[in-house]
Amino acid sequence: MGLCGTDQDKERLIKRLGRIEGQVRGLCAMVEQDRDCIDVLRQINSVSGALRGVWIQVIGDHLKGCIAKAALEHDEELIDELMEHLQKIR
Amino acid sequence: MGLCGTDQDKERLIKRLGRIEGQVRGLCAMVEQDRDCIDVLRQINSVSGALRGVWIQVIGDHLKGCIAKAALEHDEELIDELMEHLQKIR
């Protein structure tokens, strides 16, 4: 069924993912420059937070798009898939 | 004090981060290809898991290196910094 959300939403996602790619490259550079452990750990946490932000955006678009549509059609399969996913997040 | 761990540990970190960079690029491509929300969500989770793996490696090297050294010198500052970091992880 494709990704929920408008073209604008997708562009926003791609921009966010581009920034995350840059952050991961920055992490690599930090390791090469032999930066302090705690700085590296903090930067990993910051990338995780940015990824969490992308996850929240996708799940929001999904709830407002696919899940709303599934509810209208009394189709519980998509909700079950989402539940299964939520069980695995960490 | 720099990053704890041997040169081999650092090389392993850089390799892992390179793979993660590739995974993020793959995520971008999934959005561009308009893949299903749930597939995108799963892929985000898989990148988070890989990042968590890097975090675990860095924290392990940190505990065995810097923290062990700090303990020998009765220096609690590094442990306090680590605690503060642990409080913020999610």
Add this chain to the structure above:
Amino acid sequence: MGLCGTDQDKERLIKRLGRIEGQVRGLCAMVEQDRDCIDVLRQINSVSGALRGVWIQVIGDHLKGCIAKAALEHDEELIDELMEHLQKIR
């Protein structure tokens, strides 16, 4: 609007919460008995996992109940509340 789910779902929730209450009391006893740190940490993790299970049950009932109903009524407020909640989980 009350809690989504059948009476059976609610009974299941109450049973699960009762077990968690017992686990927390068990944790208290472990501290009083001066058990090893790592055992206490593991037990905390096990209670967190059980709580996560309850969270998953409630969110599943919520998606299949309230959210499906909200989608039918084109009411995005409930979805926004859920998103806000998802942003805060850790």
Add this chain to the structure above:
Amino acid sequence: MGLCGTDQDKERLIKRLGRIEGQVRGLCAMVEQDRDCIDVLRQINSVSGALRGVWIQVIGDHLKGCIAKAALEHDEELIDELMEHLQKIR
């Protein structure tokens, strides 16, 4: 080796766990009173946060106590156990 930390630390832990036990009982009451899903979800999150606080206290005492002692004795076993635990947290 028992739990790291002073008697005061342990008392503080027991108090915190007592409060968490009360929060879990409160959650039970919320289900019985058929409170809104989102309120129940928020309360679950608040209990998880309190448990996380206990985890942070125990891990801090562990790092300053057992781990520091292990480092002095060049004993990596405790650090490996802690790493294994950190890998499982969510």
